[in-house]
Amino acid sequence: MQAADGGNTIESVTIRTPNQVRVTFRGPFDPAGATTANFRFAEAAAPDAPMALEGVKAEGRVVTLTATQALHATERYKLEVVDPPISRDVFPTAWATLVTLFLSSALINNFVFTRYLGLCIFFGVSKKRDAAVGMGVTFTAVMIFTAMTSWAVDTFALQPLHLGFLQVLVFIGTVAAVVQFLDTMLRKTHPALHKSFGVYLMLITTNCIILAVPLLNAQGKVSAIEALVLALGSGLGFALALFLMSCAREKMELARVPKAFEGLPIAFALAGLFALAFMGFSGLDFFR
Amino acid sequence: MSETTERPPGALQLLFNGIVSENPVFRLALSLCPAVAVTTTVANGFILGVAVLAVQVLSSLTVAIARGVIHPRVRIPVYTIIIAVWVSAIDMTLAAFTPSLYAQVGLYIKLIVAFAIIISRLEVFASRQPLVPSFWDAVGMGLGFMIALMVIGALREVLGSGSFFGIVLFKTKPLLFFALPAGGFFSIALLMAFFNALERKLTGGTAKPAAGGHHG
Numbered sequence: 001m002q003a004a005d006g007g008n009t010i011e012s013v014t015i016r017t018p019n020q021v022r023v024t025f026r027g028p029f030d031p032a033g034a035t036t037a038n039f040r041f042a043e044a045a046a047p048d049a050p051m052a053l054e055g056v057k058a059e060g061r062v063v064t065l066t067a068t069q070a071l072h073a074t075e076r077y078k079l080e081v082v083d084p085p086i087s088r089d090v091f092p093t094a095w096a097t098l099v100t101l102f103l104s105s106a107l108i109n110n111f112v113f114t115r116y117l118g119l120c121i122f123f124g125v126s127k128k129r130d131a132a133v134g135m136g137v138t139f140t141a142v143m144i145f146t147a148m149t150s151w152a153v154d155t156f157a158l159q160p161l162h163l164g165f166l167q168v169l170v171f172i173g174t175v176a177a178v179v180q181f182l183d184t185m186l187r188k189t190h191p192a193l194h195k196s197f198g199v200y201l202m203l204i205t206t207n208c209i210i211l212a213v214p215l216l217n218a219q220g221k222v223s224a225i226e227a228l229v230l231a232l233g234s235g236l237g238f239a240l241a242l243f244l245m246s247c248a249r250e251k252m253e254l255a256r257v258p259k260a261f262e263g264l265p266i267a268f269a270l271a272g273l274f275a276l277a278f279m280g281f282s283g284l285d286f287f288r
Numbered sequence: 289m290s291e292t293t294e295r296p297p298g299a300l301q302l303l304f305n306g307i308v309s310e311n312p313v314f315r316l317a318l319s320l321c322p323a324v325a326v327t328t329t330v331a332n333g334f335i336l337g338v339a340v341l342a343v344q345v346l347s348s349l350t351v352a353i354a355r356g357v358i359h360p361r362v363r364i365p366v367y368t369i370i371i372a373v374w375v376s377a378i379d380m381t382l383a384a385f386t387p388s389l390y391a392q393v394g395l396y397i398k399l400i401v402a403f404a405i406i407i408s409r410l411e412v413f414a415s416r417q418p419l420v421p422s423f424w425d426a427v428g429m430g431l432g433f434m435i436a437l438m439v440i441g442a443l444r445e446v447l448g449s450g451s452f453f454g455i456v457l458f459k460t461k462p463l464l465f466f467a468l469p470a471g472g473f474f475s476i477a478l479l480m481a482f483f484n485a486l487e488r489k490l491t492g493g494t495a496k497p498a499a500g501g502h503h504g
Contacts, residue, residue, distance in 0.1 A: 260481040
C-alpha cells in the first residue's frame with residue numbers, strides 16, 4: 001500500500017469465489033478508472049502473468065473485478081492498480097488456511113486410508129468399538145503434545161544449529177520422553193483415567209504416525225499454529241478411521257467369511273473399501 | 289534376559305525361518321505400513337527392502353556385540369537409539385546415491401525407526417545370541433521383508449501399470465485400481481489369503497489361521 005498524496009488507498013481485498021475479487025477503497029473510487037486495463041491481478045507465484053479480467057464494476061468505494069478463471073480463497077495473489085498507483089499482496093485469511101489444513105490432514109490425506117501409516121495399531125485396536133474410541137482419544141491428545149514439543153525442538157534447536165540430520169534421532173527421543181511424561185503425570189494425577197487409557201499410551205510410543213507428524217511438520221517448515229492444527233487434524237482423522245473400522249468389524253463377526261480370508265485378510269479388504277470411499281474426499285475444496 | 293543354553297540354530301534354518309515360516313509381513317503381520325505405502329512399483333519395494341535389510345543387520349550386529357554392556361533395565365531406549373542411528377545413516381546414504389527413488393519413499397525410510405519388526409528381532413534374538421547367528425537371523429528377516437515387499441510390488445505394478453521394474457509388459461489399459469491406495473489394501477488381503485490357503489493345503493487344514501499377532 002503506497003498512500004499517494006491525495007490519492008486513494010485500498011482498505012481491504014477479499015476473494016469471492018468462484019471468480020470475483022472485491023476491492024474496498026478508503027475513499028470513493030472514480031468510475032472512470034473502472035476498466036480492465038487499470039487493474040492487474042496475478043497469482044503470487046507468477047506475478048508477471050496477470051490473469052485475464054472479464055469485467056470491472058465500481059460502486060462507490062467498492063470495485064468488483066471478475067476474472068475469467070476460478071480463484072481460490074486459500075491461494076496468494078498480487079493486485080496492482082495503475083491509477084491510483086497501488087500494489088498489494090492478497091493473503092488468504094488465516095481462517096481459510098487453517099480450515100483447509102485441518103480438513104486436508106483429517107480427510108483428504110487421512111493417515112490410515114491415503115498415507116497408510118499407523119496400520120499396526122489400526123488393525124490391532126479396531127476389533128472393539130470401546131477400545132477404538134479410547135485409542136482415538138488418547139492418540140489425538142498425545143499427538144498434539146508430541147507435535148508441539150517436536151516443533152519447538154526443531155525450530156529453536158535443530159534449525160538454528162543446522163542439525164537437520166539428527167531429526168530422526170531427536171524426534172524419537174522427544175516422542176518417547178513426552179509419552180513417558182504423560183504416563184507418569186496421568187498415573188499420579190488421574191489414576192482412574194490412567195487405568196482406562198494407560199495401556200494405549202504405551203502402545204503409542206513406537207507408532208509411525210506419532211513420528212510422521214513431527215517429520216512432516218519439519219519438512220513443511222510450518223508455523224506453531226499450523227503444527228497444532230495439523231496434529232489435531234491428523235489425530236482426529238486417525239480416530240475417525242479407527243471408529244469406522246471398529247463398527248464395521250463388529251458387524252463382520254456375524255458374517256460368514258471364507259476360511260482363507262479369516263482374520264487379517266478380510267480386515268485388509270475392508271480397509272481397502274474404506275480407502276476407496278475416502279478417495280471421494282480428494283479434490284475437496286471447502287472454499288470453492 | 290538370561291542366556292539361552294541351547295545351541296543356536298544353523299544359518300540355513302535361520303534364513304528359511306525369516307523368509308518363509310516367520311515372514312515378517314505375511315506371517316507375523318508386522319510393519320505393515322510401508323508394505324502398503326511404497327509398493328506401487330517393484331523398484332520402490334526393493335529400495336525400502338534394502339534399507340530395512342541394512343538397518344536390521346547393522347543394528348542386530350551392534351546389539352549382539354554390545355549385549356554384555358547394555359543394562360536390561362534400559363535396553364529398549366538403547367535399542368531405539370541404535371536403530372535411529374543406523375536409520376539416519378542409511379537415510380543419508382540413499383538420499384545421496386538414489387535421489388529419484390528417495391524422493392518417493394523418503395518419509396518411509398525415516399519411519400523405519402518405528403518398525404516393530406526390527407526392535408522385536410533385537411529383543412527376541414540379537415540380545416540373547418552370539419554374533420554369527422544374530423547376523424543370519426537379521427539377514428533372514430530382512431530378506432523376508434524385502435521379498436514380501438517385492439511380491440506385493442510386482443502384483444501391483446504388473447496389474448496397476450502394466451510393467452515390471454519399469455519395463456513395459458503390455459500396452460493395454462492397466463487396472464489403475466491396483467496403483468491406487470485402496471488397491472494396496474486389496475493386494476495384501478489377496479496375498480495373505482493365498483498364503484493362508486496354501487498353508488492349509490500343505491498342513492491339511494490343522495494350522496491355526498496365520499497373521500494373528502499385531503503390535504506396533
